[in-house]
Amino acid sequence: MYNGTLTGIRTNKLVDEKSPYLLQHAYNPVNWYPWNEEAFEKARLEDKPIFLSIGYSTCHWCHVMAHESFEDEEVAKLMNDTFISIKVDREERPDIDNIYMTVCQMLTGSGGWPLTVIMTPDKKPFFAGTYIPKTSKYGRIGMIELTNKTKELWSQEKDRLFDSAEHISQRVKEATKNSPGDLLGKEVIDLCFKQLSNSYDSKNGGFGNSPKFPTPHNLLFLMNYYRINKEQKALDIVVKTLDSMSMGGIYDHIGYGFHRYSTDEKWLLPHFEKMLYDQAMLTLAYTECYNITKNTYFKEIAESILEYCNRVLLSKEGAFYSAEDADSEGEEGKFYVWSIKELRDILDDQELELLSRVYNLKESGNFKDEATRRFTGYNILHLKEKLSEVSEDKYDDNLNSTLDKIRKTLFKKREQRVHPHMDDKILTDWNGLIIGALSRAAAIFNREDLAKAASKCADFFIGSIEDNGSLFHRYCKGQWNISGNVDDYSFMIFGLIELYEATFNDRYLKKAIDLMNEQIKNFWDDEGGFYFTSSNEEEVLTRIKEIYDGAIPSGNSISFTNLFRLSRITGETKYEGYAEKLQKAFSDIIEESPIAYTQMVSGILLSLSKSExxxxxxxxxxxxxxxxxxxxxxxxxxxxxxxxxxxxxxxxxxxxxxxxxxxxxxxxxxxxxxxxxxxxxxxxxxxxxxxxxxxxxx
Known part of the structure; x- marks a missing residue:
């Protein structure tokens, strides 16, 4: 056990880490290790399995599992006796997370965080799951039972566990292989549009039922499809979805910015964390919708998102922090919701009546507790119609100014509350996205201040490359660490190309080209596509190539468009050659279900379209x-x-x-x-x- 102390408090080996997530667990009674060779060597010497827990600092269910189990002395003693326990911040080490999430999805059919994996000292898994309660309930095994069962099997049937781990590892290697196919054409683009149309919720906007994620790259594909094919339905889906999200509770009507996702189909009750990448991608979507429609409403929403980013997430270096937690004072969403009783103490009767009518507030609350199905007594501000469509009343002449005055009053009051935890690490890939979003908005809205913000952020990373010789993934508390992955390169290249087109500063374009050449050198697979990790880095089970466009687009999808754009700008046909080979590498899997690869399909659409x-x-x-x-x-x-x-x-x-x-x-x-x-x-x-x-x- 690590016997370090801090002001007399017992700590474990996470206490020397920089990651906010790892530091949250530095005082657990569990003897946590960071992911390093020391932990694996100790497991080999003591003949113990590895307990791997992967999460991130703003993850609600990670907090729940930590409180129930990792802070519990009984559970910690069992874990310390049975395992060598390793904590990983998925945002710091997405390479590790990608591999073991693949394992979890393969074994259970689903995934999520916290991600729980038990494996041999040579990193081969034999168990995977997500949130695990302290004791078994609702058909879900508990930590106590899981630990005792693992200890028994490790003692009595270790060979069977090792055989299982070897089999699972081989399945992962097979699952991550891809066979090159043919170039894709108009058919896969039209099928993608058809699949999105079929899954579109025409009543509430968005796709599918609950939970609902923003998935802005779906909307960006649809807008490209509209502009190139003049398909009105594509634009109608986008407009309805962007309208619905911005009126719903997933949008913070007081402090701006968007929450992670909606737990219901109406966009009312969000999962309250705010992620930098969501702000960036949604800014791109609202900006592009304004560019097409010239409806100033979409411009206002895009600008409000960037106002939130610059006010809350901006670091002194000019780069942007990763996220704000969903929880404050141990409760999810407490920072954001309002009771009528509290509002009576803040607003006069007329202001409260107006706010309640426009933003649908109720004495009993306007959303239900998911467990009890009873109204909570709290309210989430949301609109059922745009402010411009609110029915006539005595406030009509100055409705917007009155509501803005109320908003500022509530914002000032809310600022006095305990704020959610800020994950203050700076990630290269997510900052690449926000550089791109700031740049696109600067170009479309003619906002020089946004271009300056994008330039300052980009200069911070360019300076790091010049100082360190290469691109790193994470900056935190004054320290760069963790070699850059393909998302870091591709997203930063995307941001720099957008910044060039906003400022026409050749330096940013030259740096994008330099990074593209470095990405090809260190990540390219001769069979096509980019590996997630560099050829110079540690291999965990196998090197994988990501193409799925999930919460954010994959590095390969963004790279395809980067290569296409750079070939058009520079006249270098080699980039187009890499783009074609990349597309062929994944064409078979994309053709099966293009709706899962909308960013990639969007790039293919552009590559097949008339360009100048x-x-x-x-x-x-x-x-x-x-x-x-x-x-x-x-x-x-x-x-x-x-x-x-x-x-x-x-x-x-x-x-x-x-x-x-x-x-x-x-x-x-x-x-x-x-x-x-x-x-x-x-x-x-x-x-x-x-x-x-x-x-x-x-």
Whole structure:
């Protein structure tokens, strides 16, 4: 046992870690180890199985299992006698989580966190599950029974456990192999749209029943499908879903930002944690919907999400923290809900009446406890109709200003509550997404402040690469650690490409290309696709290649689009070659159920669509140039790319990046536009209206 102490309190070996999740367990009576060779060597020397627990700091059921079992002296004693226990933060080590989650889904048909795995000292699993109560109930084995049973089997039937572990490990290796197929065409794209249409909830928006996840990449695919195929139903699904989510309780109407998911089909009762990646992906979805519809409502929601990120998640370095917990003071959602009694002490009668009517508040509460099915006495603010559609009453003349005043009053009061725990580690992959979201919003909304925020965040990571020589996965408490995985590379490349298109700073495009080349060198499989981990890193059971687009898109899906876009920008056909081979590597599995791979299918849709390389040459800091870019953005296809060349530089970096721009100059000293298809360009034009009329026509 680790006998470290901190102010006289017993600690375990997690006390020296940086991860907020591991530190939450540093004072457990369980003798936790971080994932390291010391733990596995100790298991071999003491002839004990490994108990592996994987979770994250804002995970509600991880907290529940910790309180019930890992903080319990009886359970801890049994665990310490039976196991060498290892804690892993899934957000720090997604490589470990991916492997053992595959095991759990293979053995049980489902997965989730906390993830519980029991395995041999050589990392081969023979048991997997998720949340486990202290004692057996509801048909679920308890920690006490599981530990005693494992101890008995390890003592009496170890050979059988090892045989089972070997068999499971081989199944995992087989399951993670893929056989290359053919390039996919329009059929798989149309099937993806059909599957999304069939699972669409036309009453409440979103897909399927409860629980409901935002899955913004589904919506981004549908918007690309609409723009390219002019299929109105695709846009209608997006608009209804984005409307419904922003009116529901999954959206924080007081402090902004979106909660993780809705436990019901109406988007009312959320799982209250807030994740950085959800904010980023939803910003992209609302921004793109505004770009298509020009409905300012979607712009306002996107800007409110970014306001939340900048106010709550922004670190002093300019990068963004990972998440806010669902729980505060030991209760899920306590920070966010309101009783009528409390509101009476804050608002006057007229304000309370208006708030209750507009946001559907009730004396008995407006949601039920899931266990008792009784109303809780608390309320979650939500709308049944947009504020612009609220029926006439005496507040009509200044309804929005009155509600905004009430919101600010409630926000100020809520700030006095105990806040949910903040997971303050900075993850490269999720920050890549928020850089992309800030950049896209900056470009579409003409918000220079958002571009500056994206640049500051990107510069933090670029500086790290220059200092450390490569991309790391996690920064926490002043320390970089854990080598970058394919998500870190692909998401950061995505963010940098978006940042280039928002600022036309060639430095960001050059860094995206450098990272892409490094990703290919260290992650590429010659049979096609990218492994999740670098060839230089530890192999846990096997190296896997992720393609499933779950809560966030997979690194391979994002990489496909990155490769396509970089090939269009640079004229380097090698990137398109990698993209084709990547698609072939997964084509058979995508073809079976494209709805599970919507980000990848969206990339395929773009690759098959009419695209143009639009080069604008001029003074990139001038108002005229910015006006040209803004108008071109509004009409070009989603598969097209815009490249800017600064005529004030004698040898701009873009010449090195995209050689075909070398001889494209201004005509008569005017801002000049070259519209190209497959790098064959038409005659340059200086008239914006003429250029607009030509885009999409050549």
């Amino acid at each position: 390389e639009i080069v604008v040459v001029g003074d990139i800091n001038s108002d005229e140039f910015k006006n040209y870019i803004s108008n071109i953005r509004s009409v070009c296809t989603p598969a097209s790319v815009i490249i800017a060349k600064n005529a004030n530089e004698s040898n701009p970096m873009i010449h090195e990046i995209a050689d075909y721009t070398r001889y494209q100059d201004r005509v008569d000293g005017k801002t000049t536009i070259y519209i190209c298809r497959n790098f064959t360009c038409n005659e340059p034009v200086t008239s914006l209206s003429e250029a607009i009329s030509m885009i999409g026509k050549i």
